[in-house]
Amino acid sequence: MNIQWYPGHMTAARRMLQETLPQVDAVCEILDARIPYASGNPDIRSLTENKPRLVVLNRADLADPAVTALWAAWFKKNGHPVLETDSKSGAGVNRFAPAVRDLLRDKLRRYEQRGQAGRPLRIMVAGIPNVGKSSFINRISGRKPAKAEDRPGVTRGRQWVVVASGLELLDTPGILWPRLDSEAVGLNLAFTGAVKDEILDLETLAFRLMERLDTLYPRLLAARYGEGLVPGSPGHLLLDQAARRRGFLVSGGEPDLERMAKVLLDEFRGGVLGRISLERPPENGKEVAMDGGGEPSLDD
Numbered sequence: 491m492n493i494q495w496y497p498g499h500m501t502a503a504r505r506m507l508q509e510t511l512p513q514v515d516a517v518c519e520i521l522d523a524r525i526p527y528a529s530g531n532p533d534i535r536s537l538t539e540n541k542p543r544l545v546v547l548n549r550a551d552l553a554d555p556a557v558t559a560l561w562a563a564w565f566k567k568n569g570h571p572v573l574e575t576d577s578k579s580g581a582g583v584n585r586f587a588p589a590v591r592d593l594l595r596d597k598l599r600r601y602e603q604r605g606q607a608g609r610p611l612r613i614m615v616a617g618i619p620n621v622g623k624s625s626f627i628n629r630i631s632g633r634k635p636a637k638a639e640d641r642p643g644v645t646r647g648r649q650w651v652v653v654a655s656g657l658e659l660l661d662t663p664g665i666l667w668p669r670l671d672s673e674a675v676g677l678n679l680a681f682t683g684a685v686k687d688e689i690l691d692l693e694t695l696a697f698r699l700m701e702r703l704d705t706l707y708p709r710l711l712a713a714r715y716g717e718g719l720v721p722g723s724p725g726h727l728l729l730d731q732a733a734r735r736r737g738f739l740v741s742g743g744e745p746d747l748e749r750m751a752k753v754l755l756d757e758f759r760g761g762v763l764g765r766i767s768l769e770r771p772p773e774n775g776k777e778v779a780m781d782g783g784g785e786p787s788l789d790d
């Protein structure tokens with residue numbers, strides 16, 4: 491599978507970040523709670539050196555809450571405050587301002603000592619394309635949605651957004667490139683729609699997603715596509731079985747795999763299958779079913 495990103499944009503984006511960083515007090519990296527590793531920028535640590543960093547696990551409404559809790563604990567252990575948000579409904583975003591003030595309490599104290607108590611805190615909001623940066627900022631600021639669409643890589647100009655609570659946020663639309671260091675990471679980005687569907691073969695993607703779901707969430711898969719699915723089957727057979735269960739057939743009675751592939755990806759991305767996380771924090775060892783549909787369970 492060949493997943494391409496936009497290497498040409500990286501140099502310009504890096505330059506923009508370096509020019510802008512001196513103006514900000516902290517960096518808020520937005521991640522997709524379903525894939526906190528794959529949706530992270532590989533260079534953010536070195537690019538934002540010396541800046542306090544806050545992590546937002548966005549799309550928490552679509553992720554498995556138990557796994558999101560593991561990720562939150564993992565980031566905290568590594569020194570980063572964490573928020574879990576659903577920027578579509580706004581759930582969790584009200585914890586942002588207090589978390590920033592807490593992260594920057596030493597700076598706030600210094601401002602007060604210098605008689606600059608009203609000086610706003612400036613936060614750069616960064617993340618890979620389509621991770622929900624605009625939606626997050628819109629929710630926090632009450633800004634009218636300028637753009638919130640499900641098309642990765644749609645770029646707008648960067649802009650400061652004043653937030654009523656003494657914070658200014660810098661929207662950096664789509665400038666951070668995603669990690670593409672392994673096929674597994676590329677697939678997770680593709681499953682969640684973080685990279686464009688046009689550059690991928692949808693059926694292959696759906697086969698691979700079926701295999702992941704069969705490993706991680708067999709019960710959710712069975713609940714949606716019927717007990718007729720044979721666990722452990724190769725992805726193309728799982729997709730074939732699901733298409734038959736759904737009655738997606740072409741003339742001659744063969745399963746319509748293309749249609750089923752689109753439906754599977756749409757249903758996964760839209761949360762119709764249930765709340766699903768595709769990655770767990772590194773310490774948690776080998777991969778196991780996360781919905782109790784296999785052995786051992788999440789707590790093992």
Ligand SMILES: Nc1nc2c(ncn2[C@@H]2O[C@H](COP(=O)(O)OP(=O)(O)OP(=O)(O)O)[C@@H](O)[C@H]2O)c(=O)[nH]1
Nearest residue numbers: 549576577619620621622623624625638639643664
């Ligand atoms: N379910 C759910 N959907 C979300 C959430 N946050 C954003 N979305 C949706 O994800 C899509 C992309 O959101 P945007 O806010 O445009 O993402 P962005 O990071 O600003 O995108 P770029 O400009 O491409 O960098 C939109 O369809 C949003 O409605 C969330 O927390 N939960």
